[in-house]
Amino acid sequence: MSSEAQAVTSTVAEVPLTRRFGWIWWIAFLVSGALVLLLGYTLVSVTILGVGVWGVNIPFVWGFDLINYAWWIGIANGASLFAAILVLRRHDLRTAVNRFAEGVALFAVICAGIFPIFHLGRPWLFYWTFPYPATFEVWPQFRSTLTWDFWAISTHAIVTSLLWYVGLIPDLATLRDRARRRAVKRIYGVFALGWRGSVRDWAYHQRAYRLVAILVLPLILIMQSTVAFEFAVTLVPDWHETRQPLHFVATGLAQGLSIVLLVAVLLRWGLRLGRYIDEGDIDLLGKLVLASALVSGYLYLDEIVSALLADRIAQEATFTRMTGDYAGLYWTAIVYSILIPQLLWLKAARRSTIAGVFVGISVGVGIWFDRFSIIVGGLQTDHLPSIWRTYSPTLAETGLFLGTVGLFAALLLLFARFLPVISMFETRHDEHREKSS
């Protein structure tokens, strides 16, 4: 037992503690760092010049800001939901992928949060959505989805980061105890909060961790529904549908799972963690992505059926989305998020790194087109000739989006560099259980 446990701990723990990390990491980090600079540039420009630098205009009041917000939230929710279910089911897969599913969720929430704040136009006044006694004595209007969103994003960010951090504490203690340089030991030591691993500490830690995992389940259903409510409570024909929350929750789950698959495959390949994230784990993740793609497919069908049953105006709006100027977005979404994942019916595809990367990216792209199609395509049918125009993103918006992708990648790279991406204590626990059974 001892020597085996030692082996697990050292493979995973050596990753953050090693001094050199290879040129692939550095290249990836420089590329994503450049994108983070681009993010800073686009945010400064929108702050100084205003939202006029974006391509949004009546009727397209929402463009890339909401598309990317909804997309990132989908990733965050899918990854959180997945992590929480694994913890609660005590599934073996949790040991391998839980930690970075939580990481993916946290970084995606950070990226998502940028968009609504800057889309306010005067981002420095974002705290006006918070009920505080202001000198002008007006309270926020709580019937507005904007205020629901404020609570939802901040809660999601706080609860996700707490869950991620509390799960990390015992592993930070391991890093503290294994670090060779005094400064490194001190840094991990401070963040480990003096964890001693006493049996009492463990009992409380596990109970609290599972309890918060339970809380994540309703949280993300409400959070994703809140995103959908922003569309559903408007009077726009294609948006004003009670099926909207279901569509966002289900497609968001597919997207979150596919990003977890992508990250799992890349980490397994890049950090040579094949023994801890084994073929069976990747195979199971592939099956989950496939199943969630089938659920998304069902919801696309449901959309058509709902439109057929709806009144003429709603019908026209939905079918314009499928056949009008933005039809390409709709069909691209279907191909990428539903048809391509069907590859995963093949066992060889589920087990291959290249296929995992391909399908993971493809579903992410597909759902991005779906959000684009809903937000822009849904607004296309209008009856005032003076506002017959189309929306296309400007460079400032594209740069903003690429910038958040860079920020996400940079955070993941730093995470992989400085923290254990696999829960070491869970791995030790599993190996012990296997050995004693």
Next chain:
Amino acid sequence: MTQRLHGIMAEFGTPEALVDAVKAAKRAGFTRLDAYSPFPLSDLAEELGIRTTIVPWIAFVAALIGSGIQYGTQYWMNAVDYPLNVGGRPLDSWPAFIPSTLIVAILWAGAATLIGLLLVLRLPRLHHPVFAVHGFERASQDRFFFCILSDDPLFESGATRSFLEALSPQIVREVPACD
């Protein structure tokens, strides 16, 4: 003059040996015990009589308080202090107040659980007598430690030490108290 002790600690190579040691110490009548392991040992927690039922209670009470405050705030601000007529909807439009009430209940429950966890465990505490024990860094890797604390009524330096040595540990060490 002898140094004041926090306790005496034995090191074991397997969790089974640790569990056996705890059981033996309980049979011998020791009550102030502490065990350290690199992963959760739920059976041992039961053996030591650790009850964690306070955790869900913290979450539940926090959720009630949080949701009460959130609903009350919305009601008071939009219906009492600054009545706001939006399209003739009732001032207390409760369905619209529900989403953020639920979310804030979860926020309170989640934050209270994890902050409460730190309070119950008295963390952060970067300095602790056990860290001074040579080899204790392996408690977070692959070794299992069992400590009989010096405030145990049966504690007596020499006798306790030989009791622990009889359990065939890898090594027994004294844990000096820190002042």
